[in-house]
Amino acid sequence: MTLTSTPPAPAVSPPAAGGTGAARRAARRRAALEWVAVHSLAVAAALFFLLPFVFVLLTAVMSDDQALTRDLWPHTWEWGNFATVWNTPGFLTWWRNTLLYAGLGMVLAVGSSIPVAYALAVFRFRGRNLAMMLVIAMMMLPPQVVVVPMYLFWAKQLDLAGTLWPLIIPFGFGNAFTIFLLRQFLLTIPREYTEAARIDGCGELRTMLRIVLPMAKPAIAAVALFHFFYCWNDYFGPQIYASENPAAWTLSYGLESFKGAHQTDWNLTMAATVLIMAPVIVVFFFAQKAFIEGVTLTGVKG
Amino acid sequence: MTAAVHAAAPGLRARRRRSALRTLAFLSPWLIGFAVFFAYPLVSTVYFSFMKYDGFAPPTWVGFKNWAYVFGDYPYFWPALRNTLWLVAVMVSLRVLFGIGIGLLITKIKTGAGLFRTFFYLPYLAPPVAATMSFVFLLNPGTGPANTILESLGLPAPGWFTDPAWSKPSLTLLALWGIGDLMVIFMAALLDVPKEQYEAAELDGAGPWQRFRSVTLPNISPIVLFAVVTGVIATMQYYTEPLVAAKVASGVIGGSGQQFEPGYPDRTTLTVPQIVYNLGFQRFDTGAACVVALVLFALAMAFTAVLMRRRSGFLSAED
Numbered sequence: 001m002t003l004t005s006t007p008p009a010p011a012v013s014p015p016a017a018g019g020t021g022a023a024r025r026a027a028r029r030r031a032a033l034e035w036v037a038v039h040s041l042a043v044a045a046a047l048f049f050l051l052p053f054v055f056v057l058l059t060a061v062m063s064d065d066q067a068l069t070r071d072l073w074p075h076t077w078e079w080g081n082f083a084t085v086w087n088t089p090g091f092l093t094w095w096r097n098t099l100l101y102a103g104l105g106m107v108l109a110v111g112s113s114i115p116v117a118y119a120l121a122v123f124r125f126r127g128r129n130l131a132m133m134l135v136i137a138m139m140m141l142p143p144q145v146v147v148v149p150m151y152l153f154w155a156k157q158l159d160l161a162g163t164l165w166p167l168i169i170p171f172g173f174g175n176a177f178t179i180f181l182l183r184q185f186l187l188t189i190p191r192e193y194t195e196a197a198r199i200d201g202c203g204e205l206r207t208m209l210r211i212v213l214p215m216a217k218p219a220i221a222a223v224a225l226f227h228f229f230y231c232w233n234d235y236f237g238p239q240i241y242a243s244e245n246p247a248a249w250t251l252s253y254g255l256e257s258f259k260g261a262h263q264t265d266w267n268l269t270m271a272a273t274v275l276i277m278a279p280v281i282v283v284f285f286f287a288q289k290a291f292i293e294g295v296t297l298t299g300v301k302g
Numbered sequence: 303m304t305a306a307v308h309a310a311a312p313g314l315r316a317r318r319r320r321s322a323l324r325t326l327a328f329l330s331p332w333l334i335g336f337a338v339f340f341a342y343p344l345v346s347t348v349y350f351s352f353m354k355y356d357g358f359a360p361p362t363w364v365g366f367k368n369w370a371y372v373f374g375d376y377p378y379f380w381p382a383l384r385n386t387l388w389l390v391a392v393m394v395s396l397r398v399l400f401g402i403g404i405g406l407l408i409t410k411i412k413t414g415a416g417l418f419r420t421f422f423y424l425p426y427l428a429p430p431v432a433a434t435m436s437f438v439f440l441l442n443p444g445t446g447p448a449n450t451i452l453e454s455l456g457l458p459a460p461g462w463f464t465d466p467a468w469s470k471p472s473l474t475l476l477a478l479w480g481i482g483d484l485m486v487i488f489m490a491a492l493l494d495v496p497k498e499q500y501e502a503a504e505l506d507g508a509g510p511w512q513r514f515r516s517v518t519l520p521n522i523s524p525i526v527l528f529a530v531v532t533g534v535i536a537t538m539q540y541y542t543e544p545l546v547a548a549k550v551a552s553g554v555i556g557g558s559g560q561q562f563e564p565g566y567p568d569r570t571t572l573t574v575p576q577i578v579y580n581l582g583f584q585r586f587d588t589g590a591a592c593v594v595a596l597v598l599f600a601l602a603m604a605f606t607a608v609l610m611r612r613r614s615g616f617l618s619a620e621d
Contacts, residue, residue, distance in 0.1 A: 038410045045407060046421045049479065053424070055447040056436045070450045112331040119328035125321075131329070138340050140606045142539040144575040145599045148582045148591050149346035150339065152357070173335025204324055233429040235542040236575075240583065252431045256546055259435060263553070266439055273432040280427045292486055298532075299487035299525055 060271040067267035081271040085258075091272075093247060094254040101164050101238075101250055102231035109171040109178050110224050116174045117182035118208045122194055132183075138176035143236060151240055162245035167237045178223045181297055185219035186212065222294030225287055229280065251276050344599070351592040361588075368589035372581075372597075376590060381569040382577045383597075385470065389540060389573070393474045394533035400478050401529060402522075405488030419489075426482025434546040437476045438463050463551035466568040473544055473571065484529055491525040492518065531605065538602045541579075544571040574598050 059067055060081055062074045085091060119125075120132055155161035189212060197207040213220070235252045242248035249257070255276055259269045284291055326333070351368055355361035372379050404422055411418055425433065441448050441462035449459035462472045499517045508516065519526075544565075552566035564580050565572030574594065582591030 034410075035412060038407065039413060041407055042411050042418050045404065046418060049421050049425050052436055052440055052479065055440055059439065068445060070445050072447050072450060112335075115328040116332040119325055123321075123325050123328070125325045134336060135332070137603070137606060138336065140535050140602055141340070142575055142598055142602055144539070144541070144578040145595045145602070146340065146343035146347060147578065148588055148595060149343040149350065151582070152346075152588075153343070170335065170339050172331070173339065174332035179332060204328075229427075233431070235431050235546070236579075239579075252429055252542075255431050255435065256549065259550055266445075269435060270439060273436055276432045277428050280429065281424065284424075284427050295483050295486040296490045298483075299490060299528060 056270050056273060059267055060274050062267045064265060064267060067270075068264065078267070081267055082275065085268055085272045085275060088258070088272075090246060090249065090254060094249050094251045097164060097242075097248060098232060098250040098252075101167060101234075102228045105168050105171045105231045106224050106227045108168065109175040109227050110220060112172050112174045113178040113182060113223075114213070114220070115208065117179045117186055118212065120179070120183045121186035121189075122191075122208075122212075135176050135179050135183075139180055147236075147240060154241065161241060163248055164238070164242060164250070166241045167231075167234070175227065178227060181223050181226075181294075182216065182219060185216055185297060189215055218290065218293055219297060221287070221290040222297055225283075225290050226294050232280065347592045347595050347599075350588050351596055353589050355588040356586045357588060364589065368587075368593045372590050372593045376577075376581070378564060378569060378572055378577050378580060379594065381565065382572040382574050385544075385565075385570065385572055386537065386540070386574045386601075388470060389473070390534055390537045392470070393477050394530060394537055396474060397477055397481060397484060397533055398526060398529045401481050401484030401488050402526070404481055404485045405492050406518075408485060408489050409492050419485075422485055423482035425479045428480065430542045431546050433480065434476065434543045435550055437472070437479075438547055438550045441472055441475075463547050463571075464567055466570045469547070469551075469567055469570045473547060476543060476547075487525060487529065488522065491522040495521040531608075534605050535602065538598065538605070539575055540573050541575040544573050545576055547571060574601070 055072065058072065058074055061077050061079060062081075063076055063078050066075055120128065120135070150166070151161070154166035158166075160166050193211055193215070194207055197211045198204075202211070233252055234250070235256075238248075238250045238253040242250065242253065255272055258272050262268050350361065352363060352365060353361035354364045354367070408415065408419055408422065428436075440446050443449055443459065443461045443464055446462075448462075452459045460468045462468050495518060499521070500513060503513045503517050548564070548566040548571045549562060552562060564576060575598065578591050578594050578598065581587045581594060
C-alpha cells in the first residue's frame with residue numbers, strides 16, 4: 001500500500017524523455033539511494049558467507065592454548081600447525097585414496113555415461129521414455145535404500161570390504177545423474193549435424209566421437225567436475241566400505257576421525273579443515289566457467 | 303509408400319535388427335548398472351525385510367516381525383521420520399526463499415558484482431564434513447566466535463548444536479550458508495525474465511512488490527518448483543551433516559567402531575538415512591535396516607511421482 005503511494009510513473013520516465021530538472025534530480029537521488037541500499041545489503045550478505053572462513057583460518061594458526069579461549073585474534077601466528085597436520089600419520093594416505101576415488105571414479109563415470117546419454121538423446125527406439133524415467137528414478141534414489149544388500153554383495157561375495165573398489169567399480173556402469181545432464185545437453189544439439197554425418201556414411205560411433213562430443217565439451221567438463229567433487233566430498237560411501245581399514249580412508253572420512261583423535265585441538269582440526277577445503281577452492285578459481293555452467297545446466301529446461 | 307515397405311521387408315527387418323543391436327550396445331553400460339546396482343539390491347531389500355539376518359548365521363523367515371519392530375519398538379524410527387519431515391518443510395522452504403533473495407540481490411548489484419558472486423558461491427564448495435565441523439566450532443556455545451560476538455553485542459547466545467531446540471535450526475543455518483548452487487540457478491532464471499514485462503508493469507503503475515508478484519514470480523516458477531523438488535530429494539538423503547554435527551558436538555571420540563548416542567542432542571538430529579546405517583551397520587539388524595530403507599524408498603518415489611506429474615520442464619522424459 002505505502003509502496004504504491006510513492007511518486008509513480010512520472011519519476012521514472014523523465015531520464016529518457018529529458019523532462020524537467022526537478023524530476024531528473026529526484027530520479028537520480030532515488031537511484032543513488034537504491035545503490036546504497038543494495039550494496040549495504042550485499043556487504044551484510046558477504047559477511048555472512050565469508051566470516052566463517054575468516055574465523056576458521058584465524059583459529060587454524062592459533063597456539064594450542066589460545067584455541068581453547070574466547071579470543072578471536074591469534075596472539076602468535078603458528079603457521080607450523082599446517083605442517084603438523086600434514087605430517088600426521090595417515091594424512092598423505094587419505095590424499096592418495098581421495099585422488100584415486102575421485103579421479104578414477106570421474107573417468108569411469110563420464111566414460112561409461114557418454115554412450116548412454118548419446119543413445120537416449122539421438123536414437124529413436126521403443127522404450128526410450130521408459131529408460132529415461134528409470135534413469136530419473138535411479139537419480140532420485142537415496143543411496144541408503146540399497147546399501148545393505150550392496151554391502152553384503154561386496155563384502156560376502158567379492159570380499160572387497162575395507163577397500164575403495166566397491167565405490168569405484170559401479171561408476172564404470174553409467175551414473176544416472178551424469179547420463180541425465182549429458183542427455184539434456186545433447187538434446188540441444190541440432191539433429192542436422194548427426195543426420196548430415198550419417199548421410200556422409202559416418203558410423204554411429206564415429207558420429208558420436210567426432211561430431212557430437214567436441215560440441216559437448218563444456219557439458220562434459222561440467223559433469224566431470226561435478227563428479228570429481230561428489231567423490232571428494234563423499235562421506236557415506238567411505239564410511240560404509242572403508243571405515244574398518246584406516247589404509248583406505250579418504251579425506252572426508254579421515255577428517256572426522258582426526259577430530260576424534262585430537263579431542264581438544266580445535267586449532268589443528270581447523271588447520272586440517274583448511275587443507276581439505278583449499279584444493280576445492282583453488283580448482284574453482286581455475287575452472288569457474290565449468291562450475292557455473294554445471295550448476296546452470298542442472299537448472300535448465302530440457 | 304506401404305507397397306514399397308512391404309517389398310523391402312526382409313532388408314528392412316535386417317536393418318531394424320541392426321539398429322536395435324546398436325542401441326543395446328550404446329545402452330549396455332547402464333543396462334548392466336541398472337540390473338546390478340539398482341534392480342537386484344532393491345529386490346534383495348524387500349527379501350531381507352522379511353528375514354532375520356545378522357550377517358553371519360543364515361537368514362530365517364520372520365514375516366512382518368521386522369516391520370512391527372521398526373514401527374513399534376525401535377526408539378529412533380519416529381524421531382528420525384519427524385526430523386526428516388521437519389527438514390523437508392523448514393529447511394527446503396527457507397533455502398528456496400533465501401536463494402531467490404540472494405539471486406535478486408546479485409542481479410541488482412552494480413559495483414563489484416563478480417566479486418560478490420564469488421563470495422556468495424564459495425561456501426557451496428566447502429566439503430560437507432569440513433563445513434559441518436567448522437560450524438560446530440564456530441557455533442560452540444562455550445568458546446565459539448559466534449557466541450563471543452553475540453554476547454559482546456548484548457544478544458542472547460543459544461546453545462546451537464548442543465541444545466535440542468536449536469540443533470535443527472543450526473543445521474538449517476549451515477544449509478543456508480551453502481546456498482551457492484541455488485543462487486546461480488535463480489540468477490540465470492531472473493536474468494531471463496523479459497525486460498518488456500517489467501516496463502509494461504511499471505507503466506501500469508505497479509510497485510516493486512506487485513512487479514515481483516505478477517512478473518518475476520510467474521516467470522521463475524518452473525525454477526522454483528525445480529528447486530523445491532531437488533531440495534526435497536536432497537533432504538531425503540541428508541546424512542553427512544547431521545551425523546558429523548552430532549558426533550563432534552557430543553564430543554565423542556570418532557573413528558571406526560566408536561559407538562555414540564545417535565541424534566545428539568536428544569535424537570533431534572537423527573534422519574531416516576542415519577537409522578538405516580544404525581540398524582544395518584551398528585546393530586547388525588539387516589532385516590530392520592531393510593524395512594527403513596523401503597520406507598525411505600517409498601518416500602523418495604512418492605516425491606518423484608509428484609515431480610513426474612508436474613513436468614517441471616527439467617524433467618521432459620519425452621521431448
